[in-house]
Amino acid sequence: xxxxxxxxxxxxxxxxxxxxxxxxxxxxxxxxxxxxxxxxxxxxxxxxxxxxxxxxxxxxxxxxxxxxxxxxxxxxxxxxxxxxxxxxxxxxxxxxxxxxxxxxxxxxxxxxxxxxxxxxxxxxxxxxxxxxxxxxxxxxxxxxxxxxxxxxxxxxxxxxxxxxxxxxxxxxxxxxxxxxxxxxxxxxxxxxxxxxxxxxxxxxxxxxxxxxxxxxxxxxxxxxxxxxxxxxxxxxxxxxxxxxxxxxxxxxxxxxxxxxxxxxxxxxxxxxxxxxxxxxxxxxxxxxxxxxxxxxxxxxxxxxxxxxxxxxxxxxxxxxxxxxxxxxxxxxxxxxxxxxxxxxxxxxxxxxxxxxxxxxxxxxxxxxxxxxxxxxxxxxxxxxxxxxxxxxxxxxxxxxxxxxxxxxxxxxxxxxxxxxxxxxxxxxxxxxxxxxxxxxxxxxxxxxxxxxxxxxxxxxxxxxxxxxxxxxxxxxxxxxxxxxxxxxxxxxxxxxxxxxxxxxxxxxxxxxxxxxxxxxxxxxxxxxxxxxxxxxxxxxxxxxxxxxxxxxxxxxxxxxxxxxxxxxxxxxxxxxxxxxxxxxxxxxxxxxxxxxxxxxxxxxxxxxxxxxxxxxxxxxxxxxxxxxxxxxxxxxxxxxxxxxxxxxx
Amino acid sequence: xxxxxxxxxxxxxxxxxxxxxxxxxxxxxxxxxxxxxxxxxxxxxxxxxxxxxxxxxxxxxxxxxxxxxxxxxxxxxxxxxxxxxxxxxxxxxxxxxxxxxxxxxxxxxxxxxxxxxxxxxxxx
Numbered sequence: 001x002x003x004x005x006x007x008x009x010x011x012x013x014x015x016x017x018x019x020x021x022x023x024x025x026x027x028x029x030x031x032x033x034x035x036x037x038x039x040x041x042x043x044x045x046x047x048x049x050x051x052x053x054x055x056x057x058x059x060x061x062x063x064x065x066x067x068x069x070x071x072x073x074x075x076x077x078x079x080x081x082x083x084x085x086x087x088x089x090x091x092x093x094x095x096x097x098x099x100x101x102x103x104x105x106x107x108x109x110x111x112x113x114x115x116x117x118x119x120x121x122x123x124x125x126x127x128x129x130x131x132x133x134x135x136x137x138x139x140x141x142x143x144x145x146x147x148x149x150x151x152x153x154x155x156x157x158x159x160x161x162x163x164x165x166x167x168x169x170x171x172x173x174x175x176x177x178x179x180x181x182x183x184x185x186x187x188x189x190x191x192x193x194x195x196x197x198x199x200x201x202x203x204x205x206x207x208x209x210x211x212x213x214x215x216x217x218x219x220x221x222x223x224x225x226x227x228x229x230x231x232x233x234x235x236x237x238x239x240x241x242x243x244x245x246x247x248x249x250x251x252x253x254x255x256x257x258x259x260x261x262x263x264x265x266x267x268x269x270x271x272x273x274x275x276x277x278x279x280x281x282x283x284x285x286x287x288x289x290x291x292x293x294x295x296x297x298x299x300x301x302x303x304x305x306x307x308x309x310x311x312x313x314x315x316x317x318x319x320x321x322x323x324x325x326x327x328x329x330x331x332x333x334x335x336x337x338x339x340x341x342x343x344x345x346x347x348x349x350x351x352x353x354x355x356x357x358x359x360x361x362x363x364x365x366x367x368x369x370x371x372x373x374x375x376x377x378x379x380x381x382x383x384x385x386x387x388x389x390x391x392x393x394x395x396x397x398x399x400x401x402x403x404x405x406x407x408x409x410x411x412x413x414x415x416x417x418x419x420x421x422x423x424x425x426x427x428x429x430x431x432x433x434x435x436x437x438x439x440x441x442x443x444x445x446x447x448x449x450x451x452x453x454x455x456x457x458x459x460x461x462x463x464x465x466x467x468x469x470x471x472x473x474x475x476x477x478x479x480x481x482x483x484x485x486x487x488x489x490x491x492x493x494x495x496x497x498x499x500x501x502x503x504x505x506x507x508x509x510x511x512x513x514x515x516x517x518x519x520x521x522x523x524x525x526x527x528x529x530x531x532x533x534x535x536x537x538x539x540x541x542x543x544x545x546x547x548x549x550x551x552x553x554x555x556x557x558x559x560x561x562x563x564x565x566x567x568x569x570x571x572x573x574x575x576x577x578x579x580x581x582x583x584x585x586x587x588x589x590x591x592x593x594x595x596x597x598x599x600x601x602x603x604x605x606x607x608x609x610x611x612x613x614x615x616x617x618x619x620x621x622x623x624x625x626x627x628x629x630x631x632x633x634x635x636x637x638x639x640x641x642x643x644x645x646x647x648x649x
Numbered sequence: 650x651x652x653x654x655x656x657x658x659x660x661x662x663x664x665x666x667x668x669x670x671x672x673x674x675x676x677x678x679x680x681x682x683x684x685x686x687x688x689x690x691x692x693x694x695x696x697x698x699x700x701x702x703x704x705x706x707x708x709x710x711x712x713x714x715x716x717x718x719x720x721x722x723x724x725x726x727x728x729x730x731x732x733x734x735x736x737x738x739x740x741x742x743x744x745x746x747x748x749x750x751x752x753x754x755x756x757x758x759x760x761x762x763x764x765x766x767x768x769x770x771x772x773x
Contacts, residue, residue, distance in 0.1 A: 029716045054693075
């Protein structure tokens with residue numbers, strides 16, 4: 001970027017509200033033709049329409065400045081690009097046309113917008129990349145001239161949008177237009193710099209980009225939108241910065257595949273995202289806070305994969321489910337939603353859903369969690385709607401109603417189970433190898449973590465407190481590592497419609513009293529629970545017919561809200577019992593374990609939100625007599641724990 | 650290394666030029682005569698067929714070009730103008746571009762064309 005500094009001479013040619021700045025060093029020979037036309041740097045002016053002065057104004061090459069003031073606007077264009085930019089101004093409605101001749105030789109043009117107007121807009125067209133600087137701009141479009149958007153960039157190339165550091169900018173579109181966004185960019189949008197952009201979307205989305213959306217450093221506040229807060233195509237990528245979204249009548253952030261004719265299922269991720277049209281979301285840093293209140297709204301949604309490697313995401317939904325008359329099924333709100341896979345390897349996620357049927361996070365593909373800190377809370381009940389009748393807290397039996405008619409609240413859900421006649425097909429699934437995951441569901445039928453296919457836990461710490469099954473898989477469920485606390489107050493702690501394999505890790509599972517169990521496999525369909533390794537505490541019996549390769553032991557009673565210590569070799573796991581649960585306590589370890597009740601824990605590594613300690617040092621307590629446990633056909637459910645016990649932490 | 654490269658890129662990418670000191674705007678008429686005007690806070694106004702630059706006035710149709718210059722390029726040759734030169738004049742113009750005769754010359758600046766060249770003449 002070349003700036004001709006003050007002190008040098010500049011010829012200013014003014015035509016209406018447009019001023020062109022020609023530095024003396026660049027102007028060269030300015031030719032008159034027939035006393036009518038003056039041509040400067042290939043820009044022709046009708047002499048009768050212009051006035052000219054010379055002063056020391058500094059000129060930055062490739063720059064265009066638009067200053068709004070009330071109901072008027074002025075445009076200033078650097079001389080070296082004067083021939084390439086045409087400006088039409090109608091009050092404070094500005095239409096800039098960037099010539100198709102702009103290329104790599106001419107270079108990128110930067111448009112700097114400032115000032116304030118209660119009835120203005122910027123419409124810019126072109127076919128070469130450009131930068132839009134928001135330099136303390138407050139722009140409200142009241143009576144659209146070129147577009148209903150506050151800023152409409154009809155340029156399919158890469159557009160950088162820079163809220164200038166230290167400035168606050170506010171865009172509000174017209175209420176009576178047909179625009180797709182208050183800020184609409186046809187091409188790629190790259191947000192940068194450390195300024196703030198506030199957006200109100202009165203017709204559709206707050207920000208709409210036809211192609212990819214990236215953000216670094218900038219702060220974007222969507223305070224109101226009739227559609228989504230941010231809606232983009234191709235992919236969404238956030239490295240840093242802040243996005244706050246509220247007041248939307250649809251999703252917070254939505255990313256779709258742009259060209260579904262060419263890429264029906266997307267391109268997938270490409271090297272350096274070159275020509276990528278994946279519908280993916282990538283978040284590696286920054287903070288996103290989304291509060292959605294609309295029915296069935298998603299905090300962050302994508303048509304492809306969602307990849308989170310860092311940053312902080314707070315997504316809250318309060319809307320109930322709804323009947324989708326196009327798909328003829330119920331839809332429910334969700335904090336994070338991906339049609340493809342979801343990969344989480346870092347970051348802090350806090351997801352809350354309070355509406356009926358609301359979920360914390362879900363994907364149709366494989367959910368892989370290898371790191372990060374995830375907290376999910378749902379409190380809504382079961383949503384029912386058959387297209388004519390709605391019930392936002394349905395408590396009836398769902399076993400015999402069409403699954404399209406209801407949405408269950410769930411903390412985390414992944415995969416798809418498809419029914420075709422009497423056959424089922426399964427896809428997607430869940431693999432957890434790291435991170436800390438805390439899930440709480442309190443509404444009727446709310447499951448904690450559910451895979452519609454297989455579920456594998458290799459590592460990480462998982463804490464689930466749920467109304468319905470705490471951890472559930474439609475196919476096999478395998479635990480070979482990690483620390484798992486799974487407590488269901490009204491169903492099984494761990495449940496699979498396939499086999500359940502306990503091969504390693506630390507598992508503390510609590511099933512409800514009555515007919516439910518701590519760990520359930522689908523024995524009705526010749527599936528089994530296999531206990532082959534790991535350290536296990538199961539409150540409530542195990543599924544009947546379990547294969548216990550690693551010996552298990554049990555006691556038929558336990559004291560609620562009491563600290564116990566399970567010793568396996570030199571390892572001591574101290575745990576606090578719940579206030580309710582099945583009557584039998586089953587324990588297992590690599591070596592024959594011993595159990596004490598009523599201990600006092602003096603040290604150790606706190607896990608499971610404080611109800612467990614590994615490497616614990618305990619004192620006191622009473623040794624519990626353990627019996628060999630051979631399967632779930634002993635001890636039975638019902639009864640619940642006995643009274644409170646001594647000690648505690 | 651990345652930061653160093655970025656710094657170098659910025660240093661190369663942002664250039665501030667202090668251009669030559671263009672203190673004159675020089676006008677050239679269709680006959681090749683030049684008149685330079687100091688540009689300090691110069692305003693150029695156009696009224697009808699006349700362009701006024703400071704104290705100078707030009708008929709638009711007689712102007713061929715203008716450009717910034719670092720020196721006064723007003724057509725020289727005053728020292729060479731003699732009575733004989735004036736006798737050789739084929740055309741004489743005032744700075745408004747009006748063709749005049751020798752007898753009409755009063756105090757002021759004129760453009761005198763001979764067969765061989767053009768002079769600027771100051772009558773005092």
